[in-house]
Amino acid sequence: MTEPTLVPPIDPPPAPETSRPLHTLPAPFSLSSLEIITQGAEALVYKTTFLTPHTPVVVKYRPPKPYRHPTLDKRLTKQRLLAEARSLVKCKKEGVRVPGVLGVDAEEGWLVLEYVDxxxxxxxxxxxxxxxxxxxxxxxxxxxxxxxxxxxxxxxxxxxxxxxxxxxxxxxxxxxxxxxxxxxxxxxxxxxxxxxxxxxxxxxxxxxxxxxxxxxxxxxxxxxxxxxxxxxxxxxxxxxxxxxxxxxxxxxxxxxxxxxxxxxxxxxxxxxxxxxxxxxxxxxx
Ligand SMILES: Nc1ncnc2c1ncn2[C@@H]1O[C@H](COP(=O)(O)OP(=O)(O)OP(=O)(O)O)[C@@H](O)[C@H]1O
CATH class of the missing domain: 1.10.510.10 (Transferase(Phosphotransferase) domain 1)
Structure with a gap:
């Protein structure tokens, strides 16, 4: 009778990566204070009362794209975010109804906007x-x-x-x-x-x-x-x-x-x- 061979335990397959690095949202935000609205192709959009307890605001965060060179990625994100913020400010000033810009950190990739209820x-x-x-x-x-x-x-x-x-x-x-x-x-x-x-x-x-x-x-x-x-x-x-x-x-x-x-x-x-x-x-x- 042949001895049973011991099969080494197979490593479980690696857990699939989450499609978005949710955890990377930078300070001052913490995930517990944010309610996700959408997770689009380009941005994560959250609602929060973290900054102003009685008035919800929207946090729009563009997470880093891991497949892009970090320097290029940072530059592109910064450009797009600033362009978005500038357009919104211009439009609001000229009377087009758009959410007001309440804050922006282009280096970190987020924008805080007025919440449209x-x-x-x-x-x-x-x-x-x-x-x-x-x-x-x-x-x-x-x-x-x-x-x-x-x-x-x-x-x-x-x-x-x-x-x-x-x-x-x-x-x-x-x-x-x-x-x-x-x-x-x-x-x-x-x-x-x-x-x-x-x-x-x-x-x-x-x-x-x-x-x-x-x-x-x-x-x-x-x-x-x-x-x-x-x-x-x-x-x-x-x-x-x-x-x-x-x-x-x-x-x-x-x-x-x-x-x-x-x-x-x-x-x-x-x-x-x-x-x-x-x-x-x-x-x-
Ligand atoms: N200021 C806001 N107030 C309330 N809801 C908002 C606001 N901004 C965005 N949203 C909600 O979040 C969704 C996604 O927002 P937005 O289109 O700005 O993000 P996006 O990730 O660029 O989207 P997409 O991937 O579709 O281009 C909107 O369809 C809307 O439901």
Whole structure:
């Protein structure tokens, strides 16, 4: 009988690396005081009341990219962060609704921003599209068309805010429905008891509030119609990707944009060309 051979214990495979070095967030922040909002491709976004107990703020942190040379990485992060902070400051000063910059440490890679209490337009559109399909299922003709004025008005506010940004000579560079937020307005005093009117109003109230543009990490200064038209094209694509029902709403964004400033009409003209090129490119694969 052959002796059983002793198989040396196999080392367990190394634990997969976390996709992001969360623990590297520098002082003065500690993870216990931060609530993660998103962990995007470029940045970690947290909400915290660590700095101001009664007012939440956003900490946007760009962690080091381990695959990049550390010196180059630090330089790029610093440049992008400063560019983002400068654009935000400029926009806010000129009356475009953006979160205020409360602090920045470009060496360490973080930015503290005013917290916009609300939801992204992407979230709003998802909710709206859901309500539309529920209504269609119920085939309730009494409610048909109800609530549309609210969403159309929201689209006009989006168009005007983007118009203000472009009028200033700033192109967003990543204008998607996730980078536009609807700030929740302070609550109206509620009626003493719910009425049918107040119930139907609660869903249209969710569409009220100011529009804020966020994520200025890819912003550029440009007075070129072409750059502005590309911004609009990116937004148009985001609308059609969200929900087919949202696509016609974009026309309302464009209408309001067209009336927002001197150069807006010629940007819309240019958008037609950008669309044609976009279509050609997607046909070619
Ligand atoms: N000032 C703010 N107030 C409230 N929420 C915010 C704020 N800034 C960002 N957010 C939330 O965090 C999300 C991501 O923010 P942002 O787009 O700035 O980060 P990002 O990592 O650059 O994103 P992406 O990887 O999509 O480019 C937003 O979609 C929004 O939900």
């Amino acid at each position: 609300g939801q992204t337009v992407r979230g709003v559109l998802d909710g709206w599209a859901h309500r539309v399909s529920e209504r269609e299922k119920e085939a309730d003709t009494r409610t048909e068309g109800q609530g549309n004025e609210g969403i159309l008005d929201l689209m006009r506010r989006v168009g005007r805010e983007v118009g203000k940004l472009h009028e200033l000579g700033v192109c967003h560079g990543d204008l998607t429905t996730s980078n536009i937020m609807l700030r929740t307005p302070p609550p109206d005093s509620p009626p003493p008891f719910p009425t049918s009117n107040s119930i139907s109003q609660s869903s249209s109230n969710s569409l009220k509030g100011d529009i804020y543009l966020i994520d200025f990490g890819l912003t550029t200064s440009s007075i070129q119609d072409e750059d502005k038209a590309v911004d609009l094209y990116v937004l148009e694509r985001a609308f059609s990707a969200t929900h087919p029902a949202a696509e016609p709403l974009f026309q309302e964004v464009l209408r309001a944009y067209g009336e927002s400033g001197k150069g807006a009409k010629s940007v819309l003209k240019r958008l037609e060309g950008v669309r044609l090129r976009g279509r050609k490119r997607s046909m070619l694969g």
